[in-house]
Amino acid sequence: xxxxxxxxxxxxxxxxxxxxxxxxxxxxxxxxxxxxxxxxxxxxxxxxxxxxxxxxxxxxxxxxxxxxxxxxxxxxxxxxxxxxxxxxxxxxxxxxxxxxxxxxxxxxxxxxxxxxxxxxxxxxxxxxxxxxxxxxxxxxxxxxxxxxxxxxxxxxxxxxxxxxxxxxxxxxxxxxxxxxxxxxxxxxxxxxxxxxxxxxxxxxxxxxxxxxxxxxxxxxxxxxxxxxxxxxxxxxxxxxxxxxxxxxxxxxxxxxxxxxxxxxxxxxxxxxxxxxxxxxxxxxxxxxxxxxxxxxxxxxxxxxxxxxxxxxxxxxxxxxxxxxxxxxxxxxxxxxxxxxxxxxxxxxxxxxxxxxxxxxxxxxxxxxxxxxxxxxxxxxxxxxxxxxxxxxxxxxxxxxxxxxxxxxxxxxxxxxxxxxxxxxxxxxxxxxxxxxxxxxxxxxxxxxxxxxxxxxxxxxxxxxxxxxxxxxxxxxxxxxxxxxxxxxxxxxxxxxxxxxxxxxxxxxxxxxxxxxxxxxxxxxxxxxxxx
Numbered sequence: 001x002x003x004x005x006x007x008x009x010x011x012x013x014x015x016x017x018x019x020x021x022x023x024x025x026x027x028x029x030x031x032x033x034x035x036x037x038x039x040x041x042x043x044x045x046x047x048x049x050x051x052x053x054x055x056x057x058x059x060x061x062x063x064x065x066x067x068x069x070x071x072x073x074x075x076x077x078x079x080x081x082x083x084x085x086x087x088x089x090x091x092x093x094x095x096x097x098x099x100x101x102x103x104x105x106x107x108x109x110x111x112x113x114x115x116x117x118x119x120x121x122x123x124x125x126x127x128x129x130x131x132x133x134x135x136x137x138x139x140x141x142x143x144x145x146x147x148x149x150x151x152x153x154x155x156x157x158x159x160x161x162x163x164x165x166x167x168x169x170x171x172x173x174x175x176x177x178x179x180x181x182x183x184x185x186x187x188x189x190x191x192x193x194x195x196x197x198x199x200x201x202x203x204x205x206x207x208x209x210x211x212x213x214x215x216x217x218x219x220x221x222x223x224x225x226x227x228x229x230x231x232x233x234x235x236x237x238x239x240x241x242x243x244x245x246x247x248x249x250x251x252x253x254x255x256x257x258x259x260x261x262x263x264x265x266x267x268x269x270x271x272x273x274x275x276x277x278x279x280x281x282x283x284x285x286x287x288x289x290x291x292x293x294x295x296x297x298x299x300x301x302x303x304x305x306x307x308x309x310x311x312x313x314x315x316x317x318x319x320x321x322x323x324x325x326x327x328x329x330x331x332x333x334x335x336x337x338x339x340x341x342x343x344x345x346x347x348x349x350x351x352x353x354x355x356x357x358x359x360x361x362x363x364x365x366x367x368x369x370x371x372x373x374x375x376x377x378x379x380x381x382x383x384x385x386x387x388x389x390x391x392x393x394x395x396x397x398x399x400x401x402x403x404x405x406x407x408x409x410x411x412x413x414x415x416x417x418x419x420x421x422x423x424x425x426x427x428x429x430x431x432x433x434x435x436x437x438x439x440x441x442x443x444x445x446x447x448x449x450x451x452x453x454x455x456x457x458x459x460x461x462x463x464x465x466x467x468x469x470x471x472x473x474x475x476x477x478x479x480x481x482x483x484x485x486x487x488x489x490x491x492x493x494x495x496x497x498x499x500x501x502x503x504x505x506x507x508x509x510x511x512x513x514x515x516x517x518x519x520x521x522x523x524x525x526x527x528x529x530x531x
Contacts, residue, residue, distance in 0.1 A: 020052070020056055021056055021058055021061065024049060024052050024053060024056065024058070024061050025061060025064075027045070027049050028049055028061060028064045028065060028068065029138060031045060031046055031049065031065075031068045032064070032068060032104065032138075032141060033138055033140040033141055033144065042068075042072060043069070043072050046065060046068040046069045046072060047069065049061075049065040049068070050062060050065035050066060050069060053065050059092075060096075060098060060101070063089050063092050063093065063098070063101055064100075064101060064104070066085055066088075066089055067085070067086060067089050067101070067104055067105060067108055069085070070082040070083075070085035070086050070089070070108055071086075071108050071111070073085070074108065074111055074112060074115070079112055079115050079116065082108065082112055083109065083112040083116075086105050086108040086109045086112060087105075087109070089101060089104075089105045090102065090105035090106065090109065093105055099132050099134060100132075100134065100137065102128070102132050103128070103129050103130075103131075103132035103133050103137075103145070104129070106125040106126070106128040106129035106132065107125070107126075107129040107144070107145055107148060109121075109122075109125040110122045110123075110125040110126040110129060110148050110152065111148065113125060114151070114152060114155065119152055119155055119156045122152045123149070123152045123153070123156070126145070126148050126149040126152050127149065129145045129148065130142075130145045130146060130149060133145060139171070139175055140175065140177060140180065142171070143168055143171050143172050143175065143177065143180050144180075146164070146167070146168040146171065147168050147180070147183065147184055147187065149164055150164035150165045150168055150184075150187070150188070151187055151191070154187065154188065154190075154191025154192075154194070154195075155191060155194070157191075157194065157195045161188075161191060161195075162188070162192075162197075162200065165184060165187070165188040168184060169181060169184045169185070169188075172184055178211065178215050178217065179217075181211055182208060182211060182212060182217065182223070185204050185205070185207050185208040185211065186205075186208055186222070186223050186226050188200075188204045189201045189202075189204040189205040189208060189226050189227070189229075189230055190226045190229070192204065192230070193226070193229045193230055193233055196233070198230055198233030198234045199234070201226075201229070201230035201233065202230040202231065202234060204230075205226055205227040205230045205231075208223060208226070208227070209227060218250070219246075219247075220247075220250065221247040221250060221251060221260050221263040222262075222263070224243055224244055224246065224247040224263065225244070225247070225262060225263045225266050227240075227243045228240040228241075228243045228244045228266055228267075228270060229266060231243060232266070232269070232270055232273070237270055237273050237274045238274070240270045241267070241270045241271065241274060244263070244266065244267045244270065247260075247263055247267075248267075251263065251264075260290065261287050261290040261291050261294070261296050261299045261303075262299055264283055264284070264286055264287035264290065265284070265287050265299060265302060265303055265306060267283050268280045268281075268283040268284040268287060268303075268306055268310075269306055269309075271283060272306070272309060272310055272313055275313075277310060277313050277314050280310055280313075281310055284303060284306055284307060284310065287299070287303055288300065288303055291303060300330075301327065301330045301331050304323060304326055304327035304330060305324070305327045307323050307327075308320045308321075308323035308324040308327055311323055367379040367382070369428075369444070369445040371421060371424060371425065371445070372424055372425050372427075372428035372445050373425075373428065374428045374431070374432070374443050374444050374445045374451070375442055375443065375444035375445075376444060376445060376446075377444065377445075377446050377447065379442070379444055380444050380446070380452060380454070380505075381505075383442065383454070384398075384400070384454060384505045384508075385504075385505055387440060387454065387456050388497065388503040388504065388505065388508075389503070396456075396457050396458070396459075397455075397457075397458060397459060397460060397463065397496045397497050397498055398454065398455070398456050398457075398496065398497045398503075398508070399453075399454075399455040399456075399458060399460070399463040399494055399495070399496045399497075400452065400453075400454055400455075400494065400495055400496075400505075400508040400509060400512050401452065401453040401454075401455070401463075401467055401492050401493065401494035401495075401512060401527075402446075402450065402451075402452055402492070402493050402494075402509070402512045402513055402515075402516045403431075403450070403451040403452070403453065403470070403490050403491070403492050403516075404449060404450050404451075404490065404491050404492075404516055404520070405423070405424075405427065405449035405488065405489075405490055406488075406489045406490060406491055406520075406524040406525060407486075407524075408420065408423075408448075408449040410486055411423055411483055411486055411488070414483075414484075414486060415482075415483055415484070415486065419482060419483060422482060423479075423482065423483065423488055424445070424449065426477065426482070427451070427474060427488070427490070428443070428445065428451070430470070430473045430474055430477060431443040431451060431453065431470060433473070434466070434469050434470050434473050436453070436455065436466070437455055437457070437458045437462050437463070437466055439457070440456040440457060441453070441454060441455045441456050441457070441458070442454055452509075453466075453467070453470070460496055460498065460529070463494065463496065463529075464494070464527070464529050467492050467494055467527045467529065468527055470490070470492070471489075471490055471492060471525070471526070471527050474488060474489060474490045475487070475488075475489045475490075475525060489524060489525035490525070491516060491519035491520050491524045491525065491526060491527075492516065492519060492526070492527040492528065493512045493513060493514065493515030493516030493517065493518065493519055493527075493528050493529075494512055494515060494527065494528070494529045495507075495508050495509075495511035495512040495515065495529075496508075499511065515528040515529070516528070
């Protein structure tokens with residue numbers, strides 16, 4: 001049974017196929033431009049449209065209906081199934097030269113890749129989805145495609161995101177589309193908080209609230225959370241809590257997939273920062289209950305970090321330490337599980353050559369440190385023995401350098417762990433920006449504040465000069481906006497294959513570690529390569 005109405009008058013009960021096709025295309029236009037916050041009975045209508053398209057033998061409309069169904073599947077969490085269908089539609093559109101379907105399948109694939117954490121792939125599809133839109137496509141559709149580019153750029157912390165959001169907001173305003181304006185303002189404020197632009201986040205969350213009030217649209221818990229995050233980033237904790245409280249009445253009516261758990265986590269953090277430890281403890285307990293009920297592992301891990309902060313605020317530092325250890329253990333486990341889940345999802349999406357290509361890519365990601373993007377210890381354990389086993393001349397050394405941030409605990413204790421993470425990311429960037437000698441050289445993070453540089457195919461003088469360049473680059477970086485008066489420097493200990501009797505990782509790393517210890521004892525912020 002379809003959702004298309006049949007006229008009851010003297011004309012034939014079944015309209016001509018061309019008329020039925022035009023009516024179905026109109027239904028699909030509407031489904032494609034539905035607000036993501038107002039899907040309603042869209043799933044039933046999409047299935048009915050798919051059945052009608054098959055009855056009419058209209059392959060193009062069938063593919064459009066399949067894509068709508070896929071996007072609805074994605075919203076319900078079936079990301080790999082949605083991605084597989086979108087890929088199939090994309091191939092069909094490529095083979096037939098169907099421009100609209102190429103644009104729409106790229107639009108859905110943008111969201112799929114975004115949810116899989118592949119922002120580069122998401123941006124590639126987002127750009128294509130806009131470029132392929134025709135001038136006669138619905139204006140609301142163009143707004144949606146442009147918002148998706150802005151969202152990917154915002155999540156990537158790209159400085160071009162604010163300009164993109166401003167441009168697409170003007171389009172939504174010209175259309176008089178309040179729902180899309182609210183969505184754009186919310187997304188911009190949210191991504192501004194991720195980039196630390198809290199003044200801008202507050203400006204746009206204020207506009208969000210004013211627009212919603214003007215049109216009598218209640219803010220859902222997700223949007224209230226965005227408002228509170230902007231206020232909290234500016235230290236306006238009383239206002240942040242006041243912004244969140246109306247959401248407590250709407251929690252059970254929320255259609256968010258996290259059942260309000262993320263909202264409660266934000267509220268608990270605000271309450272703790274305001275000194276309301278007992279209230280924060282109750283709020284966090286409810287958050288954890290919802291996490292357990294709905295299987296929200298990701299939010300539960302973040303809630304452990306907040307629980308550690310709560311223990312510390314209550315003066316129970318031993319409990320805080322134990323909770324923090326559990327948080328770190330669960331975080332590592334979660335990151336590993338997420339990488340495996342993404343790999344499985346992409347494997348389900350692709351076939352043959354594409355599957356092999358993505359499998360190689362996700363293997364590469366498994367060798368990367370999720371915080372800094374550098375290689376991880378697993379890569380060092382795999383690659384260093386191979387480099388040491390390769391034949392080399394006397395002038396082609398392998399140099400292993402251990403780098404450790406000086407007094408890093410002060411940064412975490414004084415500024416916060418979030419600032420500490422940003423320092424680690426910045427140091428990683430400096431390691432990559434200082435060009436490594438040798439084609440097979442690489443940088444890696446071993447864990448905590450410890451990094452390693454493996455310099456292959458170089459000589460002792462070039463290696464020592466490079467390490468000194470790295471040390472100077474870290475010391476000279478403008479850290480004040482991030483760490484205030486706290487300096488950030490590194491100590492380095494290095495060893496080369498010319499100094500060991502047996503070319504093994506253990507010997508090189510052991511000698512480098514001893515020299516790193518000497519650098520620390522000698523006053524830090526220095527490189528030790530001999531003695």
